[in-house]
Amino acid sequence: MTSSTITRLQRTAYTSSRAARELGLKRSEFDLAVHLGRIRTVPDEGGGGRRIARSEVDRLRATDGFPDSLRERVRLVGTTEGAKVMDIPVGRFTRLARLGLFSPVRFYLNRYRAVVWLYLADELAEFATVAENRPLLTARRMPESLRDLLDEGVDLRAxxxxxxxxxxxxxxxxxxxxxxxxxxxxxxxxxxxxxxxxxxxxxxxxxxxxxxxxxxxxxxxxxxxxxxxxxxxxxxxxxxxxxxxxxxxxxxxxxxxxxxxxxRQAPSVPxxxxxxxxxxxxxxxxxxxxxxx
Structure with missing residues (x-):
């Protein structure tokens, strides 16, 4: 994208706060959508940061089911709710997450300084619909190779x-x-x-x-x-x-x-x-x- 194109877009662009209001999103939901690449941004060369072209806001507003569909795409769930989305026990959800079969997108520390991982609900739902994943969700026991990894303490969430x-x-x-x-x-x-x-x-x-x-x-x-x-x-x-x-x-x-x-001369770097x-x-x-x- 050329500098002239960016400048032209900036003239018809929203700040992040304004774009979030136009899209009916909380600021945390908006920031996550940008993080995931679901809302495209352009550089704000005047003041740093990013801006959102009006055409991008118009594109999102024209999608089917707006604004609920957009909000659902950035809905975050923790372990308990994530297990409900996938219709599996909480313990199995945690084991699958530790194995890195789906990835958290955010985390926070609770008052006991324990890490609480957050996942995208639509990614979990999609994982559960893939036929190859069904044995991981429904089999009485996980494959031995995966159980061995868990016994070794593997945890790929971070x-x-x-x-x-x-x-x-x-x-x-x-x-x-x-x-x-x-x-x-x-x-x-x-x-x-x-x-x-x-x-x-x-x-x-x-x-x-x-x-x-x-x-x-x-x-x-x-x-x-x-x-x-x-x-x-x-x-x-x-x-x-x-x-x-x-x-x-x-x-x-x-x-x-x-x-x-x-x-001062820069040192030679091998x-x-x-x-x-x-x-x-x-x-x-x-x-x-x-x-x-």
């Missing part, structure tokens, strides 16, 4: 939430440094320092590092728990993040080197280990190609 949240943040990134900041937000500080030894580049990443979901003040027990959920702890996920961050940093350095005091040969990137162009892919 990892799957991170994947969804990371995808949302990457879709909003507008340049390679923003993408790199998003990826860095899911690595713990020790791993990040190993991967990015240059303090000026780490400072640049911190500028674009998105904050964790607002579920507790940092350094409090609640805030520390949210940070733990936000930080990758699965070896495969961590390896993927390291590789993607290395690639994003290559693009970011070509696009715009991290600012540093006059006379090439990142990569799983397979790839087409050389050229800063913003390489980032845009991978982003569109």
């Amino acid at each position: 990892r799957n939430w991170r994947g969804r949240h990371r995808g949302f943040l990457l879709r909003l990134a507008q340049d390679p440094w923003e993408s790199a900041g998003v990826l860095a937000a899911f690595l713990d500080p020790v791993r990040l320092a190993e991967l990015v030894p240059d303090p000026y580049e780490r400072s640049r990443l911190s500028r674009f590092r998105p904050a964790p979901p607002a579920h507790g003040v940092p350094a409090t027990p609640a805030g520390q728990l949210v940070e733990k959920i936000m930080t990758a702890d699965d070896p495969a996920e961590t390896a993927w993040l390291r590789t993607e961050l290395a690639r994003a940093l290559e693009d970011a350095r070509r696009f715009r080197p991290a600012p540093r005091p006059a006379g 090439p990142a280990e990569e799983p397979a040969p790839r087409e050389p990137s050229r800063g913003l162009l390489g980032w845009l190609r991978r982003r569109s892919a």
Whole structure:
């Protein structure tokens, strides 16, 4: 989308609050619809953030069953209600969620600082209608391979939430440094320092590092728990993040080197280990190609 097209759209665009009112959504429902890509937005270059074109609002208002159909598509349910949607016991629902067979889209901490995962009701309903999934819902016992995973303590809910949240943040990134900041937000500080030894580049990443979901003040027990959920702890996920961050940093350095005091030279950076040969990137162009892919 060209800058002139974005400017033209902005002239006929709503703020998020106005668009939510026009669509009959609570602000939390609206934000989730944007998160899921069900409401398209354009950059607000005047004041930062995002705006919603009037044509997008008109498109949604013209859909069958509006506004109830739109509201149903962003309806969130917890474990008990989710089990009712799928018509299975609560215990089986929890086991399926731990196995990563469906993914939470949000979470919050209750007053006991226990994590409460929230799921999309329509995704759960769709899962229950797929014929291949019926044995998981109705069989007296789960397959032995899945029972073994549960006995080992597998719980993929946090990892799957991170994947969804990371995808949302990457879709909003507008340049390679923003993408790199998003990826860095899911690595713990020790791993990040190993991967990015240059303090000026780490400072640049911190500028674009998105904050964790607002579920507790940092350094409090609640805030520390949210940070733990936000930080990758699965070896495969961590390896993927390291590789993607290395690639994003290559693009970011070509696009715009991290600012540093006059006379300071950027340290030489060894090439990142990569799983397979790839087409050389050229800063913003390489980032845009991978982003569109």
